[in-house]
Amino acid sequence: MTTPRRDVRSLHHRALRGPLSILLATVMLAAGAALSGCAASGGTVPGCGDPLRLAIIAQSVPSASYVPCIRSLAPGWNTSGFDPTQDGTSFLLNSDRSPGQPVTVRLTATCNVSGASPSPSRAPGVLTYTRLDSITPRFTGTLYDVFPGGCTSYRFDFALGSQIALVEQFEQAIGLYPRQQLRLILKQELGVELNP
Amino acid sequence: MTTLPTPRPGHEGSEVPPLITASPRGRRRRPSGEPPPLPRHIDHSIRWYLALAGIAGALWAAMSVPAVLGLITRADLAVLHAVAAVRTAWLTRLMLDVNALASPWTVRLLAFGTIAVLVAYRRFQHLAAYLVIFLAAVLLLSAMTLEIGRMRPAGIEILGPWQGYAQPSQPVATLTLALVGVLYTLTPAGRWRNRGKWAAGIILAALCAARLYLAVDHPTDQLTALIIGWPVAVVAFWLAVPNDVFPVSYRGGRKAHLDIGGRRGAAIVTALDHQLGLAVTGVEPFGLEASAGSTPLRIQVHGPDGGKAVLFGKLYTLSHLRSDRWYKLARTVIYGRLEDEKPFSTVRRLVEYEDHLLRLMRDAGLPTPRPYGFAEITPEREYLIVMEFFEGGREIRQAPVDDGVIDDALSVVRRMWDAGMAHRDIKPSNILVRDGRVQLIDVAFATVRPTPWRQAVDLANMMLTLALASTPEHVYERALNVFAADDVAEAFAACRSITIPSQLRSLIRADGRDLTGCFRQLAPARRAVPVQFWDIKRVAITAGLLAALAAAAALFGIYLSVVGLL
Numbered sequence: 051m052t053t054p055r056r057d058v059r060s061l062h063h064r065a066l067r068g069p070l071s072i073l074l075a076t077v078m079l080a081a082g083a084a085l086s087g088c089a090a091s092g093g094t095v096p097g098c099g100d101p102l103r104l105a106i107i108a109q110s111v112p113s114a115s116y117v118p119c120i121r122s123l124a125p126g127w128n129t130s131g132f133d134p135t136q137d138g139t140s141f142l143l144n145s146d147r148s149p150g151q152p153v154t155v156r157l158t159a160t161c162n163v164s165g166a167s168p169s170p171s172r173a174p175g176v177l178t179y180t181r182l183d184s185i186t187p188r189f190t191g192t193l194y195d196v197f198p199g200g201c202t203s204y205r206f207d208f209a210l211g212s213q214i215a216l217v218e219q220f221e222q223a224i225g226l227y228p229r230q231q232l233r234l235i236l237k238q239e240l241g242v243e244l245n246p
Numbered sequence: 247m248t249t250l251p252t253p254r255p256g257h258e259g260s261e262v263p264p265l266i267t268a269s270p271r272g273r274r275r276r277p278s279g280e281p282p283p284l285p286r287h288i289d290h291s292i293r294w295y296l297a298l299a300g301i302a303g304a305l306w307a308a309m310s311v312p313a314v315l316g317l318i319t320r321a322d323l324a325v326l327h328a329v330a331a332v333r334t335a336w337l338t339r340l341m342l343d344v345n346a347l348a349s350p351w352t353v354r355l356l357a358f359g360t361i362a363v364l365v366a367y368r369r370f371q372h373l374a375a376y377l378v379i380f381l382a383a384v385l386l387l388s389a390m391t392l393e394i395g396r397m398r399p400a401g402i403e404i405l406g407p408w409q410g411y412a413q414p415s416q417p418v419a420t421l422t423l424a425l426v427g428v429l430y431t432l433t434p435a436g437r438w439r440n441r442g443k444w445a446a447g448i449i450l451a452a453l454c455a456a457r458l459y460l461a462v463d464h465p466t467d468q469l470t471a472l473i474i475g476w477p478v479a480v481v482a483f484w485l486a487v488p489n490d491v492f493p494v495s496y497r498g499g500r501k502a503h504l505d506i507g508g509r510r511g512a513a514i515v516t517a518l519d520h521q522l523g524l525a526v527t528g529v530e531p532f533g534l535e536a537s538a539g540s541t542p543l544r545i546q547v548h549g550p551d552g553g554k555a556v557l558f559g560k561l562y563t564l565s566h567l568r569s570d571r572w573y574k575l576a577r578t579v580i581y582g583r584l585e586d587e588k589p590f591s592t593v594r595r596l597v598e599y600e601d602h603l604l605r606l607m608r609d610a611g612l613p614t615p616r617p618y619g620f621a622e623i624t625p626e627r628e629y630l631i632v633m634e635f636f637e638g639g640r641e642i643r644q645a646p647v648d649d650g651v652i653d654d655a656l657s658v659v660r661r662m663w664d665a666g667m668a669h670r671d672i673k674p675s676n677i678l679v680r681d682g683r684v685q686l687i688d689v690a691f692a693t694v695r696p697t698p699w700r701q702a703v704d705l706a707n708m709m710l711t712l713a714l715a716s717t718p719e720h721v722y723e724r725a726l727n728v729f730a731a732d733d734v735a736e737a738f739a740a741c742r743s744i745t746i747p748s749q750l751r752s753l754i755r756a757d758g759r760d761l762t763g764c765f766r767q768l769a770p771a772r773r774a775v776p777v778q779f780w781d782i783k784r785v786a787i788t789a790g791l792l793a794a795l796a797a798a799a800a801l802f803g804i805y806l807s808v809v810g811l812l
Contacts, residue, residue: 096395102312105397106411109404135409236400240316242323243401 095120095129095141098225101235108232108244110139111159114200116176117232118157121225143204143220147212153220154205161201163194173197173226189213195226202226273523283520284513284624292484295477302414302473305466309394309413319400322464326399329458337459338405344456345406347449348417350810356424363432371565372431372494375486379479380423381805387419387474399461406460414470415463420810422450422475430483434494491563491627504541504561506531510623514561514630517621518545522632524618527554539573539690540566544635558615558635560600560690563628567593579788580744594622596690597629603689604633610665613658613685636685639678643753647679647715652724654684659708660728668696672707673747674714699740699775705729706737707750710761714753718764735769738762742777 096103098119107117118139120129126146133140138159142152166179172195182191193204204224208216233244276282308314346352357380364373396413398404410416425446433439450472457463463471490510506514506529518524525548532544541561549555571589590596597620604617615633622629645651655677662669669676670691678685693700705725712721725734741762743751754761 094392100395102315102397103395105400106395109398109400133409134411136404136407236397239312240319240400242316242319245401245403 095132097121098227101227101232102239104227104232105236105244106134107139107157108229110134110136111157111200112245113159113198114157115198115229116173116195116200116202116226117229118155118195118202119225119227121223123223124219127219127223143223145216145219148208148216151207151209154203155224156203156205158201158203159199161194161196161203163196163201166192166194169193172221176226186210189217193217193221197226274520276520282622282625283517284510284628286488286624286627292481295481298473298477299481302470302478305470306390306394309396315396318466319464322466323399323401325465326402326458326461330402330461333405333459341456341459342406344452345460345462347421347453348457350420353420353424353810356421356428360424360427360432367496369431369494371492371568372487375483376427376431377805379482379486380427381808382482383423383474383479384420384808384810387414387416387471390414390470391416396464396467399464402461404461406457406462408462412464413467414474415457415467416471416810418450418454418457418463418468419471419475421453422446422472423479425449426476426479426483430480430494431487432494434496435489491565504563506541506543506561510628513623514543514559514621517623517630518547518632521621522619524557524632529559532558539569543630545632556635556637557618557632559630559632561623561628561630562593562597564593567596570596575787575791578784579791592626593629594626597631600631600690603692603694604631606694607665607667607686607689607692610661610667612661612665612667613683614689615685615687636678636680636687639680639685641674642677642679642684642711642715643674645679647712648682649724650682651679651684652712652716652721653727654682655708655712656705656725656728658684658686659705662704663701666695668693668700668704670696670700670704671747672704672711673750674711674753675749677708677711698736699777702733702737702740702775703745705733706741706762706765707746709734709737709765710741710746710750710754713759713761713765714757718759718761718768722765722768731770732772734765735772736775738765738769739772740775740777745777 096107096119098104098121100119104117104119107119108114111117123129128144129141130144130152131140131142139157141155143155144152163179163181166181169178169180172178175197177194177196179194179196180191181194182189184190187210188207189210190207191205193206195202195204202224204220206217206220229244236242236244305318309318360376361373364370364376391411391414394413395411398408398412429439429442429446433442454463454468454472457468458465490505493505504510511529514529515526518526524545526545527548528546530544532542541563543559543561545557545559547555547557567590574589590599601617601620604614607614608616615636618632618634620629620631642651642655659672669686669689670693671688676686676688678687709718709721709725722734746754
């Protein structure tokens with residue numbers, strides 16, 4: 051008597067090993083995940099050419115007429131800690147020339163620019179301000195992009211010497227995507243209305 | 247010369263084990279392709295769960311196409327708008343309260359509680375499976391969240407708090423994983439687990455309904471989250487810790503023992519029939535309290551004269567193999583000296599070894615059970631070794647111990663010495679007395695060509711066992727008929743607390759007499775035989791173990807961070 055072949059054998063081969071190897075695999079997976087940044091929260095920030103992913107940033111501040119996005123990252127830069135919530139969006143811009151001191155980017159509905167000096171505007175309808183907290187021993191401060199219904203702040207803390215290039219690079223890295231354009235694309239691509 | 251001539255063996259001698267009786271159908275070779283007696287069972291729910299996993303995969307694939315994503319999103323929004331039509335102030339407050347179930351603290355409480363209970367009950371197999379499955383699921387969810395990057399419901403007011411991309415719903419998935427973890431690692435299968443499933447289902451249904459009402463998730467975000475958190479996790483638990491091999495139980499007793507009813511019971515009968523030609527009429531657990539490394543069985547078969555005969559069986563599975571590995575690792579650290587104590591690589595090797603030792607001991611004329619071979623129940627996972635059942639044999643503690651028994655027991659050790667063997671687990675529960683003759687059982691730890699001190703320890707443990715039922719002086723006197731005084735001196739020079747099996751040690755403690763001290767006084771003076779050695783291997787293993795524990799503690803922190811439990 052014969053019966054049809056079953057996939058039993060393959061299941062046996064897939065049987066997990068002992069607890070020691072399983073635990074080892076777990077910690078290696080965890081370490082690998084932590085090192086690769088593939089953690090439970092955070093991840094890469096949407097680029098300006100990916101409007102479907104930008105929608106979540108727009109939803110985090112429904113009044114904001116612009117949403118920050120990654121335009122282009124200079125060599126040595128990366129993003130992390132992407133955290134959109136119902137209260138706004140924040141993420142980090144990391145440079146290998148400023149280890150441990152990332153630029154913290156936040157999109158909020160409002161921001162306090164008192165004490166900040168106007169700077170050249172970065173987009174139509176956007177007012178840009180800079181507040182320097184110190185110049186030496188470190189170059190620290192905050193840059194603000196203020197627009198109708200929202201504000202993006204960039205908190206930086208660089209070592210003296212490289213600050214000019216680093217400020218220029220992170221300003222180049224972040225673009226501001228018009229909400230109106232995003233609404234049109236979502237309507238065309240998905241047939242949904244971005245509220246409001 | 248320090249040893250005396252070997253007495254001639256008694257009635258036990260080299261022999262070929264006779265067949266008890268042929269099964270009506272005789273032995274039968276399993277043709278290629280035919281399933282083994284107990285194939286891994288894939289029940290209907292597992293098939294459904296796999297199908298659901300396929301649906302989740304298909305949904306994710308479809309969402310990578312904007313046009314299809316649009317269709318799915320519009321369908322999702324239609325559902326959400328319909329739900330939003332019933333929004334009222336009091337219902338919103340209620341739903342916000344229910345949505346508190348999605349708090350990370352709920353999952354932390356469940357997850358840490360599960361881990362604590364698993365550690366407390368030393369259910370490390372379940373713990374390892376739980377940690378791996380939780381991590382793998384969270385990584386999968388995170389990867390898919392980033393890959394799909396789906397926005398929250400659009401065109402509808404979102405009433406509840408949210409964080410991150412929408413697909414799949416992380417709070418629903420992690421709560422589901424935590425609940426499934428409780429069900430499949432802490433809750434006994436059957437009535438309690440079924441009740442738990444209903445309770446978990448109600449909790450998840452309430453959470454999903456609340457989040458749909460609040461328009462925090464799309465329906466499909468919840469669907470994929472539930473599929474990863476429940477069916478996929480259940481399949482993973484089924485693969486890693488199948489309930490028939492690693493049952494969840496709080497009844498106490500040895501965890502190594504398996505349920506031998508149902509499919510396994512039928513498979514045992516079939517396997518013994520087909521593979522060993524034994525016509526089995528009954529199988530029952532036997533002496534469970536004395537066995538930690540296997541499931542001991544009393545097997546009734548048809549005897550050669552048409553009557554009944556009884557055999558003894560030991561069922562070994564992967565869990566026993568793993569226990570054996572941990573046991574040997576612990577011995578490596580505690581004892582240091584390892585004579586052939588490499589862990590077995592497979593269950594088959596473990597059973598083959600015991601069967602081989604049974605045959606060697608019979609060939610050497612030792613009074614050990616007659617071997618009948620072993621049967622494969624599930625390839626590489628479960629094997630049943632069958633041997634003679636010493637019907638009427640009583641543990642030496644319960645039998646009258648006269649000079650004949652003492653002499654016989656000592657001659658057994660003498661014969662092992664002469665055959666170049668050591669039993670390595672001489673204790674009262676492994677020494678039976680039947681018709682005034684000593685029988686030695688449980689040869690699984692025995693070894694051939696052991697270190698001399700190991701053989702000496704066998705003698706010491708046998709003399710201690712006999713002294714419990716007699717006096718050290720009398721046992722010593724009888725021992726000198728079989729061993730030289732120097733042999734006895736060596737035995738007790740090698741004897742330490744750690745070389746005495748735990749059962750024998752506790753009996754000696756309960757007895758109150760300093761039996762070891764008495765024997766040492768009776769025997770010629772001899773310097774202690776060093777038993778524990780700090781060789782490079784032991785140092786390396788101990789250091790490696792300590793380093794692994796430290797690394798595990800550090801990486802556990804990383805783990806908790808990665809899976810979002812911190």
